[in-house]
Amino acid sequence: MxxxxxxxxxxxxxxxxxxxxxxxxxxxxxxxxxxxxxxxxxxxxxxxxxxxxxxxxxxxxxxxxxxxxxxxxxxxxxxxxxxxxxxxxxxxxxxxxxxxxxxxxxxxxxxxxxxxxRVDTLFPEERALLKKFSELTGMQIVDxxxxxxxxxxxxxxxxxxxLATAEFAPVKDASPESETKWICTVCGYIHTGDTPPEKCPLCGVGADRFKKQ
Ligand SMILES: Cc1cc2nc3c(=O)[nH]c(=O)nc-3n(C[C@H](O)[C@H](O)[C@H](O)COP(=O)(O)O)c2cc1C
Structure with missing residues (x-):
């Protein structure tokens, strides 16, 4: 289901x-x-x-x-x-x-x-917001x-x-997120995942500069 x-x-x-x-x-x-x-x-x-x-x-x-x-x-x-x-x-x-x-x-x-x-339901701050909009666009504030x-x-x-299609079917027994940590030996950035990232998002060095913790 x-x-x-x-x-x-x-x-x-x-x-x-x-x-x-x-x-x-x-x-x-x-x-x-x-x-x-x-x-x-x-x-x-x-x-x-x-x-x-x-x-x-x-x-x-x-x-x-x-x-x-x-x-x-x-x-x-x-x-x-x-x-x-x-x-x-x-x-x-x-x-x-x-x-x-x-x-x-x-x-x-x-x-x-x-x-x-519906104009009569507007809150004061909404009127103020819409007033600015109507000044910019010339649009009237009407129902x-x-x-x-x-x-x-x-x-x-x-x-x-x-929801009945395969695309939207529930994922059964989704594998738990990896807990493995990788540290960038250049800047100390820590990445969590089964493998190191292709490139360090902080200093830009490649995967070979990451060490498993
Ligand atoms: C302050 C304010 C800003 C709005 N801005 C937009 C907008 O940017 N684009 C749009 O399509 N409708 C805009 N609307 C129209 C609302 O999306 C519309 O009134 C909607 O039915 C409100 O939904 P609600 O009854 O769930 O609050 C705005 C309405 C108000 C009051």
Whole structure:
């Protein structure tokens, strides 16, 4: 069985709605990324699905923070990113690429769902952020978009099919990470792994200058 967790990062509830549609379909846990769910939950998870909203430079801030801490644990797991926003569909692959760099995973897939903006729900700091944006672009701050729940349902269905494929199958008996340490005899850099690195990331000397500890 593919053990799945859906996390979401939201300000006004749209990303949460999408996450719930996906977790209902997959019958799995749905967790606000605000809530600490560190070690055991992720250890038992084969596929982590992250739903986050676009929010200018603050996009996916908590999801990124979580992955920068837990990233290494995703090596033998699958990561699925669902971005939700008004107009950043084209920029989404860049954000997704940054996130995947924080947490290189076994299999990786992304989706984008169109969101919405309701002016009367904005927090004062969001108004300030959007005001700056509208001064730069000339865009008016008015009610915009309509959360695309049909697309969210399509995404849920697609993910369900994806999890049944060989690419997204759970890794059985993943071999434990190597504990062997190698020290660079030139600068003292320590590398952990079965073999020394091709090149020392600090001083640049080759693998032959590393000694097993
Ligand atoms: C302050 C602010 C900044 C936003 N920045 C972006 C953006 O850069 N790109 C985008 O596509 N949508 C942007 N949006 C639109 C949101 O992604 C959209 O309102 C989304 O539905 C909010 O999700 P939530 O309900 O989960 O908080 C922004 C909205 C706000 C309030």
């Amino acid at each position: 593919n053990n799945v967790i859906v996390t979401y990062e939201t300000f006004h509830g749209s990303a949460k709605k999408i996450a719930q549609i996906i977790s209902d379909k997959l019958e799995c846990k749905c967790i606000n990324i605000d809530t600490p769910f560190e070690a055991e939950d992720l250890a038992q998870t084969d596929t982590l699905i992250m739903v986050f909203n676009f929010r200018g430079p603050y996009t996916a801030q908590l999801s990124k923070l979580y992955l920068s801490r837990a990233g290494k644990q995703l090596k033998n797991k699958n990561l699925i990113l669902v971005g939700e926003g008004l107009f950043s569909e084209k920029e989404f692959p860049i954000v997704a690429g940054e996130i995947h760099e924080l947490a290189p995973s076994k299999a990786f897939k992304t989706y984008f769902v169109k969101g919405q903006l 915009m978009g309509q959360l695309d729940l049909d697309k969210a349902a399509e995404v849920a269905q697609d993910i369900e099919a994806l």
